[in-house]
Amino acid sequence: MRSKQGGTDSRSSAWLAENGAVAALVVLVIALSLLSSDFLSLTNLLNVGVQAAVTAILAFGSTFVIVTGGIDLSVGSVAALSAITLAWTATEGGLPWPAAVVLSLATGVACGLVNAVLIAYGKLPPFIATLAMLGIARGLALVISQGSPISMPEAVSHLGDTVGRFLPIPVLVMLVMGVVAAIILNRTFPGRAMYAIGGNEEAARLSGIKVSRIKLITYALSGAFAAVAGVVLASRLASAQPQAAAGYELDAIAAVVIGGASLSGGKGRALGTLVGALILAVLRNGLNLLSVSAFWQQVVIGVVIALAVLVDTLRRRGTN
């Protein structure tokens, strides 16, 4: 009897956590469209989408990591390094752009693999391993570029354009990466194993899941998604900048958490992460439209993150 109630409770609270973020987004959109006449236009909403794209793509990658109970602080730096790699090999190195793109993705994956090796085999806490990578990747980006922006190859910077004169390609890429993340998490063995590891690593290990191998895949995916985000960002700016995406890792983590994931692992979904990233972008955009100063914006966003985690904690206390 008691267990029955527990079941429905946890299911309805899971629904709330998932759709709580959706509900918050809807409320936010309605409020802003009432407060500002400029908000609810197609141009502005697509603009919000473009603003959200880079954070969302990074955050999809972070979702994998957070689902396993880890954290990846290096994604912003890895994004910048990957973009610099692309631009540098295509211009200075003279490689054809498709090869440069592959190298750029490989850079992201390599950074992720280094993180994973330190974590899974070196037994470093993910926080420390990826904090080190945050510095290393950013430093390498500065070293390669000698501190200056490098222009992106013409073909690749079309990623910053629009298709059919209205749909921005970054939004398209964001949606595609979101679908990819959702499929990996929901439908593949590594994805399901990530939830098991985040839920109870020892139980996962004793069920024959090769935990270290799954962690390699997890952090490699995070690196790959970071590379895509870096390239999208550089395309929008038409140049790869070594200082790009600094601090984005925190936005990415915030998006994942607002989206209902738990930093202790085992919970999180791609759709939630998308909603989390959109909430952050809508907030920034709306506060801009309302001419709220950039200083106050930081305060508001901080409050929103705290509220999101508070809700998560209260929900957890409720189910235990």
Place this chain on the structure above:
Amino acid sequence: MSEATLRAEGLTKSFPGVRALDGVDLSLRAGEVHVLLGENGAGKSTLIKILSGAYRPDEGRVLMDGRPVEIRDAGDARRLGISTIYQEFNLVPDLSVAENLSLGRLPRRFGLVDTAAMQRRARELLERVDVRVDPRTPVRRLGIARMQMVEIAKALSLDARVLIMDEPTAVLTTGEVGKLFAIVRRLRDEGVAIVFITHHLEEIAEIGDRVTVLRDGRSVAEVPAGTPQDELVRLMVGRPVDQQFPRRPAELGEPLLSVRGLTRRGAFDDVSFEVRAGEVVGLAGLVGAGRTEVARAVFGADRYDAGEVFVRGRRLPPHDVHAAMEAGLGLVPEDRKGQGLVLGAGIGENLGLVTLRDATRAGFVDLKGQRTAAARVAEQLGIRMTGLDQEVRTLSGGNQQKVVIGKWLAAQAGVLILDEPTRGVDVAAKVEIYQLVNALTDSGHAVLMISSDLPEVLGMSDRILVMARGRLVGELRADEATQDGVMALAVTDVAGSRAE
């Protein structure tokens, strides 16, 4: 006759599905060492947790100096002068001995910690327990024996009138035990009432004055410490084995699991045995005898230094859970919640954990097939649930255990290692698990069952192996084994190896 310092009357405590204590009485006099004796699960820990304020009894009362007292939390216990030394020490490893001894009550001067006073107090206390150690040493650097002495010193610093020691000798060498006894005697002579828990029967006459025997949550006897050991064993285990164990022997087939000379230094030594198709082999012994360690090593969860494990004649690579699993080995671990289940995930998800990889087609997990399989196993095991999505966290102990066993059934493991399969499981679910074991052996599975519950081992095994101090010390046929016989094997060798 002197008035009891502490008297517990009719203590009763129930947990969901289990009555841990059922009207327990205990009377402690100042200046005595009172031994608490009982099998694992007899209620010793629950009793001391009530006395130290960690649990509150459902019924019964505790009196000190004849007056009823309330022990609501650790603070109450401390004010009453009751100190408890658990097997896991309550020390902060990176702080110094002196800081640990003054933890929470650091002497202060002008708002700052008065280091000199703290060191002085520490020296006095260490003197009392006769330990020569610099109070500035970090606790981490002390050996286990000296850590224990620091714990005792800490208890003394609280002016303990009642000192509860939970298996203090379990981790000590012979020489250290002698030293511990000297200090225990000195405290006793100073008038402290000491509760002493031990599994080593030979220690009782040496250190104890009186013995209270617990069995199945009841205090069954209070006897002098000079009582002969076999009489103590009889009191401890002497319940009638009733027909709650429906073991139905199956036809024996090929050996499915063979373990040869398995050794890990410091944990187990030269362990060899076989389990045949259709057979249940029970692995008995005291907690800490190395049974779980052997099980985990066999399954590949931990390393071993020497020896070999064969499943169906094929040698398993060491320390490789995945290979063990592929060979058809399954482990139902002792710590169900910590190691067996993903508590926050659904029943279906947990049941499909082992088969996840094999259910992958062209990169995608066959979620539908996984669910169908999970539904079938849940049905077969009679897991009571609202649906496959119900969080495992919300299930009862028995149903949780069925899920852990179920994930191996779904994976069609031919050899199952069950480590304490019925711990924390209510009586009805226990019988269901026993029937499941029967069904498994009927269909040609081999089962290795570790259990600290003697009647269970005797009732459900075809053959019983006894371990003590990391070695197999005996093998008995179930029909000729008795509880006293198994217990004698489990404890006698302890004394033997202690003398080495």
